[in-house]
Amino acid sequence: MSAAAAASRTFLPVFSNTFKRRSLYLFTASATAATAAAAISHQRSKHHQYQNPRNNNNNRGVWGALAAAAPIVHLASAPAGKTKEDYQKVYNAIAEKIREEDEYDNYIGYGPVLVRLSWHVSGTFDKGDNSGGSYAGTYRFKQEETDPSNKGTENAGRFLDSIFKEFPWMSHGDMYTLAGVTAVQEMQGPKIPWRPGRVDLPESAYPGQGRLPDAGQGANYMRHFFDRFGFNDREVVALLGAHALGKTHLKNSGYEGPWGAANNTFTNEFFMNLLNEDWKLEKNDAGNMQWNSSKGYMMLPADMALVQDPNYLKIVKEYANDLDLFFKDYTNAYVKLLENGITFPKDSKPFIFKTLDEQDL
Template sequence: AGAVAVLNKEKNFKDYQQVYNAIAEKVRDQDDADDGAGRYGLLTRLAWHSSGTYDKNTNTGGSYNGSMIYSPESTDGENAGLEVARDFLVEFHYLFPWLSRGDLWTLGGVVAVQECGGPKIPWRPGRKDLEDRKKVPENGNLPDASRDADYVRKVFTRLGFDERETVALIGAHCLGKCHTDRSGYDGPWGPSFNMFTNDFYVRLLQNWHVRKWDGKKQYEDDETSSFMMLPTDYALKEDSKFLKYVKMYAEDQDLFFKDFSKAFSALLEKGIEYPKDVKPFEFKTLDEQED
């Protein structure tokens, strides 16, 4: 049986909007963190990695159990640095003790995307903290950035996504940056790394070369040598089926926002079964509430 969402009947939209606001205010306070990237990329990556362990073949993994604090998932090399994100959020476990880790981490991603100008991400609660140690996923499900297009296709097929959804999801690399002490890669994908835009695709279509340095193989842009692409990012440009969607999103930010919203929302719910008619919440941003 899959993981069935457990809905807290005492809590309603207002309660969850309150959690959203508390996280959003802390994110706003730390706007200068990480050399100006803020916390947008970091929290988006936590939501993604807590969900990205899902395997549709066995219907295991995903965000439901909030299992990333347990070994071996906690020490997966792909999760390096996410302890910073979990520490950022930990105070909200105490402020809102009725909220599970899986709900908190995925909601953190929704806050991050929406507060930096991204699309609304429909979100539902109901994840439950791990009760069975056997449900901690093995490592190896989160993608390795050194690989090619066929590998990327395989990972996202296992997650249950098609090519268009895959390209849409990777557009989240408009946010944040790589850290040499976390992944070994270095730098942001573009200059507007604290704003959610379609800039990742626009830049990917420009000219890139392999960076000359002692670190892992990554690309840098011909024009300024200030920005980066991972081998798996660059692979989207080398594969004609992926490239089609890269071009589509580079030309049409509204379409990217629409597709990203749907795919990211689905990603956060992989492996979770909802009782019928559970409508997702759509949270207001802090800005919208101040109007």
């Protein structure tokens, strides 16, 4: 069997399901309608085989013309007939499992790693060509899961296995991002507006490893890296505030320790610790440099960049003094992160879910 035939057989079930949900991996309107129609016809002639013009050297003709004309567009396509109540049930299932399995990671729980997973599946986005991001759900494939920067997130993936079985109509991109939203809210964080419509695509939609940030870098790197997402300085600082959650693990990241004491509660403690702890730069057991405090907290070099850079520092001080402002800015930046690269219908209204505690009132 040829490589092309094998790929077609491998990808057929996933892409057929994509067509049932009326989603096409299309390009922007700068390409002519006739060219777009020819592209769709080309797809169908290949038995709905997904083809990524950026990754497939054998893909010529129409796809090449489209790729030259405009970046990729990911059209949101939520499952027909599903309402906010259906997604609230998914939220509840995730939240209840977080409560039930609270012994994970020495009783930190699964909340922080679910937030990390939602960040990492979204953090492959590149505004230059609109590739990557949460849309295609490609974390379900080994190539993305085994990106060295994703080490440890497989625990969140396994946590969600039973949720996928309970709600098989959910796409992976929707599940990964909704799990992060659920975790933030259940850990007493802000309300996160969320929209469905991500669609499972084959592994060739994954843009490749190496797109996630290097925690050992400084402010110039951070500013340049987050510009790839279209984030300004305020959004960068707000997003890193989620480092109040969980801890680093030497075996996963090459760093060790928690950022603070309340590591399963969403607060502005990260910013207060940056400003108030007596930090010392030390080499850890993996040979990496990290900042440690006498209380047993740690900061990554990328974290400390927020107080070493004067523009970042001003924002850190704002968030350390104003929890509500941090929550507001984090919400906006996190929603942008989760939705980067996705074209939602104009009438698509986000859902805001009730926490388990709110439903018990």
